[in-house]
Amino acid sequence: MSETPQPPRIDSVRELLLKQLGKLLTVEETLARSVLPKLKQEAQDEQLQQAVNEHLQQTQQHVQQLQAAFAELGAEPAGQEAEGLEGLKQERESVAAELAPAFRDGFNASAAMGTEHYEIAAYEAAIRLADALGETDVAVLLRATLEQEVQALEKLGTHATRLAEQGVKEPAVR
Secondary structure, eight states: OOOOOOOOOOOSHHHHHHHHHHHHHHHHHHIIIIIHHHHHHHOOSHHHHHHHHHHHHHHHHHHHHHHHHHHHTTOOOOOOOOHHHHHHHHHHHHHHTTSOGGGHHHHHHHHHHHHHHHHHHHHHHHHHHHHHHTOHHHHHHHHHHHHHHHHHHHHHHHHHHHHHHHHHHSOOOO
């Protein structure tokens, strides 16, 4: 009977930071390549479309900032499996399939907020690791991205609230 190969063991805070940066890189690349363009295309609300488009542009910059963080650490950018993002995507897809079209924009804004929370937590963890290692330049790059993620969360929250209130006032016709 063959044994399942074990992933390499993480033996240092530096290795843990590189793994965290790799997960973030995968998340940002996935968001830029497929998730945000799909959300932008599906959005019927012009204000939500604009907000998603703005965040798509920022997300493309986040990929570059993460690549710069890897370079600062003298490491090659290497994506890592991001199970959390996959779970969020699956959850969104399963609920979206059941929604009346009138509620999709509000739901999508709310679901995107979940992704922003996930990213914020991941960036905060990476910043703590970079700080612990004395990697000030890396921490500065990550903090700049974190600030944009927090702003994106706030904008999405505003849109989610507005669209939910609109849905209450104008319920979907069955």
